[in-house]
Amino acid sequence: MSETTNLPTSSLGWNLYGAGFENLGRDGKPEALPVPAPGPDQLLVRVDCVSLCFSDLKVLTAGDQHPKLVGRDLKSNPTRLGHEASVTVVAAGAKLADRYRVGSRYAVQPDVYVQGKSTAYGYVISGALTQFHLMGPEMIDSPEGTYLIPVDDSFSAASAALTEPWACVDAAYTQRRRLEPLDGGSAWIDVSTVPSVELKWGRGSRAPKRVVITGASAELESRLRGLLRDGCEVIVAPTPATSDIAAFVHSHGGGFDDVIAIGVGDPSRAAALLAAVAFRGTFNLVGRPVGALQVAIDAGRVHYDYIAIIGTDNYDIGAAYGEARNRAELRPGGRLVVIGAGGPMGQMHVQRAIEMESGPSVIIGVDVSAERLGVLRDRFEPLATARGRKLVIVEAADPEPVAAALAAHGAPNGADDVVVCVAAPTVIEGSATLLSDDGMLVIFAGAKIGTMTTVDIAPVASAARQYTGTSGSSLEDQVGIVERAAAGKLSPGRSVAAVGGIGTAAEGLVALKEGRYPGKIAIFPQLIDLPLQSVDELVARYPSVGAAMGPDRMWNPGAERALYAELGVKS
Secondary structure (H helix, E strand, C coil): CEECCCCCCEEEECEECCCCHHHECECCECEEEECCCCCCCCEEEEEEEEECCHHHHHHHHHHHHCCCCCCCCCCCCCEECCCEEEEEEEEECCCCCCCCCCCCEEEECCCCEECCEECCECCCECCCCECEEEECHHHHCECCECCEEECCCCCCHHHHHCHHHHHHHHHHHHCCCCCCCCCCCEEEEEECCCCHHHCECCCCCCCCCEEEEECCCHHHHHHHHHHCCCCCEEEECCCCCHHHHHHHHHHCCCCEEEEEEECCCCHHHHHHHHCCEEEEEEEEEECCCCCCCEEEEEHHHHHHCCCEEEEECCCEHHHHCCCCCCCCCCCCCCEEEEECCCCHHHHHHHHHHHHCCCCCCEEEEEECCHHHHHHHHHHHHHHHHHCCCEEEEEECCCHHHHHHHHHHCCCCCCEEEEEECCCCHHHHHHHHCCEEEEEEEEECCCCCCCCEEEEECHHHHHCCCEEEECCCCCHHHHHHHHHHHHCCCCCHHHHEEEEEEHHHHHHHHHHHHHCCCCCEEEEECCCCCCCCEEHHHHHHHCHHHHHHHCCCCCCCHHHHHHHHHHCCCCC
């Protein structure tokens, strides 16, 4: 075994023993946890930084009722929050000593899978709100490889930790697109009204392995069978009443990868069909609806289950698929609206749009907080100007002022892209009204599953719009962020708004809940006595930190070293 000398025997940490702040740590403080020697296939890591996330609050609020923790008795088997983390190896087991050098630094990808089951770090696997902890084979030797991503000295500990939320932001545009029905998947074709002679399936008909058909005439059924792949299982079933759709879906496996709704005009039926879409599934509205189609949508499912709502105004099923119809990236030279732009994740979406090589020409940041918008302007307007982009700030709680700003900046018919980082149903509803034809709505807000919002889905067919959502990131996503940051194409440190030591983690989570800081809160576990404070407060207290950050107040390795030096802690 290789190890750092003079390792401590205990580590301050915040175990979670149940739902609520009263079950975080012991008596409102971190507790002393043992620092064991690693086994042959384990690493002992020092946690250098952990960034706080709204997902931490969701686990804290739900406790053992959180979907990833159902059935676990946290009182006897606690977990530990903190999934946005950077670590340094301080000891390596005998089997790993040749692969993991003591002193090597890593960003952690928390979306861990063990035997195909989500076993996320900071949820099922105890996370980073501690000074030291072990990492085992589930983190190091998974079928995907290792969930530890090497970072070099160009990364501050905070920047390395922030590559995970940055990967989630990037995944909103890179991870979700499917260009045809799922290959080898299941599809449900529900026919409400359609002139059978017009129906075609020009793209993707050979993809599904199983197709359920309801409501089709014998002629249409025959034509559909002829379009499907050889060996496709075709099930022709009686058309379920709208009230019976949930039971119908359950009887057919619990969800379809693609739900193809042909000629549906009833909002209640459209909502029930949409609810039949499986994880990472697609709802395809085929045929131009007559007028609006106001449908109750589970915004939480769109976000967490990566659901895409697409359509076509003709009767070619395949016309809704394909790259031209399923633009995933922001429109080059377009108009982008970010709702909730003053919050931590909203700021990241704004920054990404400004820094991308072929991004939108106008970025409209919307928030209800004048203070947050002031920070947004100060932090990103110079960057936007330097990149030849226009950053427009709008303080508003409803769509009208945003629509006026769009019109004033060359988009009287609406935005090319709208990203929603606010979980309120009314905000999501209003955001959908801001889209132009061929526009893209991304529901990035972490609304709880079951959060219903009513949205007109007719434009996905009549105006080529698309509604979608994403949550989380993959190992590949985060590796890409690390590579871009290392190449100087992205600056994760711009997101740091406040810092604190390990003892302030609970206070930091309260501050996050209250929206106290306009950006990310970075906890440094090795800095025990560092009070929670904004970056501006920190700079006023320690001018050497501000000098290292420079005029743009961007967190960097020099600022981190200066902070450690001021506190007399070896970095």
